[in-house]
Amino acid sequence: MLESLIQGILLGGYYAVLAAGLSLMFGVVRFINLAHGDMAVLGAMGALWLVQTMGFGVPAAIALTLPAMAALGWLMQRLIFERALAGGFLIPILTTIGLAAALQNGMFAVFGSDTKSLGAHIGALSWSSWQLPGNIFIGKLPVYMFVTAIVVLGVLHLLLTRTPFGRAVRATSTDAEAAALCGVDARRVHRWAAAIAVALAGLAGIFLALRAQVTPFSGPMMLIFAFEAVVIGGIGSLRGTLIGGIALGVAQTFGGMISPQFSILAGHCLFLGVLAFRLMRVAANDRGGWRSAIVAVFLHRDRLRRKA
Amino acid sequence: MASMTAEPMLEARGIGKSFGALKVLHDVDLRVMPGEALGVVGPNGAGKTTLFGAMAGAFPISSGTIRLAGQNLSGSNAAERCRMGLARTHQVPRPFTGLTVFENIHVAAVAGAGLSITEATTRATGILERTGLTAYANRPAGALGLLDRKRLEVARALATGPRVVLLDEIGGGLTEAELDELIALIQGLQAEGLTIIWIEHILHALLRVVTRLACMAEGRILAEGDPRDVIAHADVQRAYLGSSPE
Numbered sequence: 001m002l003e004s005l006i007q008g009i010l011l012g013g014y015y016a017v018l019a020a021g022l023s024l025m026f027g028v029v030r031f032i033n034l035a036h037g038d039m040a041v042l043g044a045m046g047a048l049w050l051v052q053t054m055g056f057g058v059p060a061a062i063a064l065t066l067p068a069m070a071a072l073g074w075l076m077q078r079l080i081f082e083r084a085l086a087g088g089f090l091i092p093i094l095t096t097i098g099l100a101a102a103l104q105n106g107m108f109a110v111f112g113s114d115t116k117s118l119g120a121h122i123g124a125l126s127w128s129s130w131q132l133p134g135n136i137f138i139g140k141l142p143v144y145m146f147v148t149a150i151v152v153l154g155v156l157h158l159l160l161t162r163t164p165f166g167r168a169v170r171a172t173s174t175d176a177e178a179a180a181l182c183g184v185d186a187r188r189v190h191r192w193a194a195a196i197a198v199a200l201a202g203l204a205g206i207f208l209a210l211r212a213q214v215t216p217f218s219g220p221m222m223l224i225f226a227f228e229a230v231v232i233g234g235i236g237s238l239r240g241t242l243i244g245g246i247a248l249g250v251a252q253t254f255g256g257m258i259s260p261q262f263s264i265l266a267g268h269c270l271f272l273g274v275l276a277f278r279l280m281r282v283a284a285n286d287r288g289g290w291r292s293a294i295v296a297v298f299l300h301r302d303r304l305r306r307k308a
Numbered sequence: 309m310a311s312m313t314a315e316p317m318l319e320a321r322g323i324g325k326s327f328g329a330l331k332v333l334h335d336v337d338l339r340v341m342p343g344e345a346l347g348v349v350g351p352n353g354a355g356k357t358t359l360f361g362a363m364a365g366a367f368p369i370s371s372g373t374i375r376l377a378g379q380n381l382s383g384s385n386a387a388e389r390c391r392m393g394l395a396r397t398h399q400v401p402r403p404f405t406g407l408t409v410f411e412n413i414h415v416a417a418v419a420g421a422g423l424s425i426t427e428a429t430t431r432a433t434g435i436l437e438r439t440g441l442t443a444y445a446n447r448p449a450g451a452l453g454l455l456d457r458k459r460l461e462v463a464r465a466l467a468t469g470p471r472v473v474l475l476d477e478i479g480g481g482l483t484e485a486e487l488d489e490l491i492a493l494i495q496g497l498q499a500e501g502l503t504i505i506w507i508e509h510i511l512h513a514l515l516r517v518v519t520r521l522a523c524m525a526e527g528r529i530l531a532e533g534d535p536r537d538v539i540a541h542a543d544v545q546r547a548y549l550g551s552s553p554e
Binding site: 183 | 364365366385386387390391395396398402404405406407411412414415416418419420421422425428464467468
């Protein structure tokens, strides 16, 4: 039980990194990137190509892939997303659906459909673990990935709260027009936010390739996990994203204890439960609080019965 | 009063603006000289705020030109116009609610005036004191009351180091005492030589600051000049009262 809890928490670090990019794009650019999962897979494929074809070590491949993903995010915002955003509500959604399909099929054409993993290139790290009291085994790789996630999200938090760039990002996410009237170049802020978001997606993809396998079609499932972590933790808060990622990871690990097939479903159930609670809370607030809402619901039911 | 032979600080010529089939501004001409305070009045829907939006670059204009100190602003977006020295406040305050009051001012000082972090901190501290917001510096801007939100609008505009400030109904919704405080602040800015254009419905407040008045109705300038003459103008009376005085 305790081992599953720890494993779930460690898995949450991966989900938090995956979700942070999606949350940043939505929070700052007001843009839901439905190709986010596919960009994560692209990051993984890029690192795999550098390691397997070009002969780089894994750390060097990561160091090269992340700036390349950031540059790709910047360019996509500049060349595609900005234009899509100018087209109203529907165009960005259709654009990213098309982008996701193009990325999946493009990666299929270039890398093939085989499952790939970086696990074989990190030696004993992929399977070695620490033994804790109580005969609990904790994998070294999940711990390193979790620590990396905490450091990355911590640095991002400091960037957003302690620097002029971060203030400009937060001002733009609150009111882009008012920020522009204060001299903030919203387009520049959006491009850098997209660069960070896509780099985070790339890092999450590399995490997945380190701990499991990826295929060119792994993106949609990663997108769902990212959405779930964002919804569970709340949009616009890195701390919330981390909590959401951990909650999703713990739910999946506990679900897996019941049955291996129940692992993913447990995460979906938690997501639906949190979503339902949030919607009910909004409805309750509209009716003056939980107590008033419950009374109103029961009174309404009694009235309907009397009418019948 | 500023010399009328000098180059205007801000000049709008033949400004037209349509939103679809609706024409909101019709060939509006407006000029304000360096250090001058110009008041703009007019009934609701006259196009006053749209004129401010056009000058500040919130949206592209359909026709006309806008010049700031002789420099054509066509092709400049809102952020660029701000960095050139044109700042505006909003009728309904729009603070960055997730940022503290200090951060709201600091972000404007860095982005709008191009100051370094240290310089922006010094400027923000001075502006906090001047606008009476020092006690709220570390509070989230979303927690401020109406008067302090209006002060923050002015503070943020000042932080950008403007040459011209466009004040949009900054006195609306305030008590007389609060209004007095705000007027004292604006009078101080005027005394320092800042060029001001102030849209306001509260005429007695406006007349304590401005030296010239323009009245708009249905997207046009009806009258412009000495405030008393403008108020007495028959077209202005008709626009406000529905008929000209006997």
